[in-house]
Amino acid sequence: MSELDDIPSPRGQLTLKLVASRQDTNFHGDIPAGWLVSHMDQAAELAAGRVARGRTATVAIEAMDFLCPVRVGSTVNIFTDVREIGHSSIKVDVEVWSRAPQERDPQELHKVTEGRFVMVALDENGRIRAARQGG
Numbered sequence: 001m002s003e004l005d006d007i008p009s010p011r012g013q014l015t016l017k018l019v020a021s022r023q024d025t026n027f028h029g030d031i032p033a034g035w036l037v038s039h040m041d042q043a044a045e046l047a048a049g050r051v052a053r054g055r056t057a058t059v060a061i062e063a064m065d066f067l068c069p070v071r072v073g074s075t076v077n078i079f080t081d082v083r084e085i086g087h088s089s090i091k092v093d094v095e096v097w098s099r100a101p102q103e104r105d106p107q108e109l110h111k112v113t114e115g116r117f118v119m120v121a122l123d124e125n126g127r128i129r130a131a132r133q134g135g
Helices: 033-052
Strands: 013-019 056-066 075-085 089-099 110-121
Touching: 013 033, 033 056, 033 075, 033 089, 033 110, 056 089
Parallel strands: none
Antiparallel strands: 013 075, 056 110, 075 089, 089 110
């Protein structure tokens, strides 16, 4: 096993990429966890929507751990990995990785948080439906 095998890297596919700006901060000047959770929820909905081929909604966040803060100016990369598809539910693992603006290596990412989002597929009337629709 090489030294590179020990370096953690994002799992899943890049679903959202954005920059944390001053307007996203709380009154202390920090990027709040709620800002991250909101974007993680959007990413989970995009990933689940591809599987369900339509509208989905979040019904639970099973687990979430915050590992380090996000600084203003950081590039935030949100990765999603569909882990389980039930009759109407879709479990999506979501990871947030960031790169600080002063980081010299543009490929250097730091894991910020991860969580498992449970989504359900919805029909046009907002009722729960089967997660997989034909074909």
